[in-house]
Every structure is written in C-alpha cells, then in structure tokens.
Amino acid sequence: MLDVRHLRKVYQGRGRDVEAVRDLTLAVGAGELVCVVGPSGAGKTTLLRCVAGLLEGTSGEVRLDGRPVVGPPPGMAVVFQEYGRSLFPWLTVRQNVELPLKEKGLGKEDRRRLVDEALAAVGLAGDADAHPWQLSGGMQQRVAIARAVAYEPSVMLMDEPFAAVDAQTRADLEDLVRSLWKRLGMTVLFVTHDIDESVYLAERVIVLSNSPTEVLEEVAVDLPATRDQLTTRSLPRFAELRAHVYKLIQQAKNGQRPVA
Numbered sequence: 001m002l003d004v005r006h007l008r009k010v011y012q013g014r015g016r017d018v019e020a021v022r023d024l025t026l027a028v029g030a031g032e033l034v035c036v037v038g039p040s041g042a043g044k045t046t047l048l049r050c051v052a053g054l055l056e057g058t059s060g061e062v063r064l065d066g067r068p069v070v071g072p073p074p075g076m077a078v079v080f081q082e083y084g085r086s087l088f089p090w091l092t093v094r095q096n097v098e099l100p101l102k103e104k105g106l107g108k109e110d111r112r113r114l115v116d117e118a119l120a121a122v123g124l125a126g127d128a129d130a131h132p133w134q135l136s137g138g139m140q141q142r143v144a145i146a147r148a149v150a151y152e153p154s155v156m157l158m159d160e161p162f163a164a165v166d167a168q169t170r171a172d173l174e175d176l177v178r179s180l181w182k183r184l185g186m187t188v189l190f191v192t193h194d195i196d197e198s199v200y201l202a203e204r205v206i207v208l209s210n211s212p213t214e215v216l217e218e219v220a221v222d223l224p225a226t227r228d229q230l231t232t233r234s235l236p237r238f239a240e241l242r243a244h245v246y247k248l249i250q251q252a253k254n255g256q257r258p259v260a
C-alpha cells in the first residue's frame, strides 16, 4: 500500500544543510496499523510530511498503491498534533468536518450522513453546532479525527496526535483509533514519541535511528488483536515489547546505526 524507498531529505538553509533523513526504506501493507518511534529530532515529522506529499524528498521515492506521491494524494487524511490550529474557529464542528467532503464533491445527503456517523463515532454527536473554541483540547482532537474519518480515507497519517491531551483522554483516543481502524479497514501510519502508546496501538513498531535517519529495527507486536488499556498493558508480553523498544530507542539516542 505504502512504500518508502531510500528516502533522503536534506533541508537546505542559509549556509547550513541538515540531513534529516538519510536512507529510509519501509513498507506498510493495506489495512496495517504501524507506529513509528524514534529519538527527538529523528525525522519522524519529516518522514510523514514526505509521505503526505507536503514535502519533497531530496532523493528516493514514496509510492502509494504503486503510484509515486508528488502532492497530497486523494484518499489520504492527516491528523497533526496541533489540532487547535487545524480547525477553523469560525466554522462549527459540523462545518469543519464537512469541509473536506465538499472539496471531494459529495452531495448534501452524503455529507450529512458521513458527518453524523463520524461525530457519533468519536462521541461528539451532541456537539455538532458548537465552535471548536467552545470545546476542550481532547474534544477538539476528536473533531480533527472525525474530520479525517468522515473523509473515508484509505490511508490515515497521524503525527503525535495525542501529545497535548491529558492521560485519560489519551487512553480513550488510543482506543478510538484502534476501533475505527478495525471498523473501517484503513491503513494507519502513526508517529509517536511514546513507547507504551506505540506498543499498545500497533501491529508493528518501526524504530528510527537518530538523525540522519534510517530504520534501526522493526518490531512485530504479537499482542492479542482485541486490546484494552487494563488487560493489554498488564500482559507480560506487553512489558517485554515495551522494554525492547525502550532499549532500541536508548541505542538510537547513543548513535547506534542499523547493521549494514
């Protein structure tokens, strides 16, 4: 579904070039939920922006469904951390969620149905007529997720989407993402700096080296498909996987590179 091959990204600044991503190759299968973790500044956001077609790689390629990504591809939705800035304050919740559907050219009936379904799925059915600034941070982030889901994307990219919400809301939103992923069969690429979150959410965790970035290791998460915050996080296997990813991140921070 999603293929990143030998992606390299060098930011060119005045008198200073930053090689953010050196040689990144990874693949995400259709309907897979994959988390990307790595040390701060490892190039996670850069990777996601290249995949989203918002940033051009210096070399290498990104393919979606076999086609090179050269701009924001149709069928892809992105949820960023800065939800406050991604919602239009002068539009209601319903209008915010509906906007991409209008751009998609959907008729009024379909738009209403999709918006209602998405808002119900994120538990905001009663808040359709509120404005984003009347909602809490966690609720605003759910609006951003509803907007992405209503679009019925085949691929959803999420860049540290829960970094700014409290722990309880974060747990609820993690469960929401897994249930929507299962129900809609989307392919999800989820960037996080939270090791526990990556193990709890993913079927596979991709650990990046520090910058200039390469894939340090891919960890298969062999936890039961049905997960819940209490049971799953208390499993001995969860603790093992968490410890393993933690160790990898420590190695990455210490400059360890993948074995050639």
Ligand SMILES: Nc1ncnc2c1ncn2[C@@H]1O[C@H](COP(=O)(O)OP(=O)(O)OP(=O)(O)O)[C@@H](O)[C@H]1O
Binding pocket: 011, 012, 013, 018, 019, 020, 038, 039, 040, 041, 042, 043, 044, 045, 046, 047, 193, 211
């Ligand atoms: N527009 C830019 N111009 C120059 N350098 C940049 C730019 N954006 C990012 N970088 C550099 O590229 C590297 C990777 O940044 P990026 O934001 O992709 O990392 P990240 O893994 O998402 O970081 P974090 O976990 O802290 O959010 C960093 O060294 C950063 O300073």
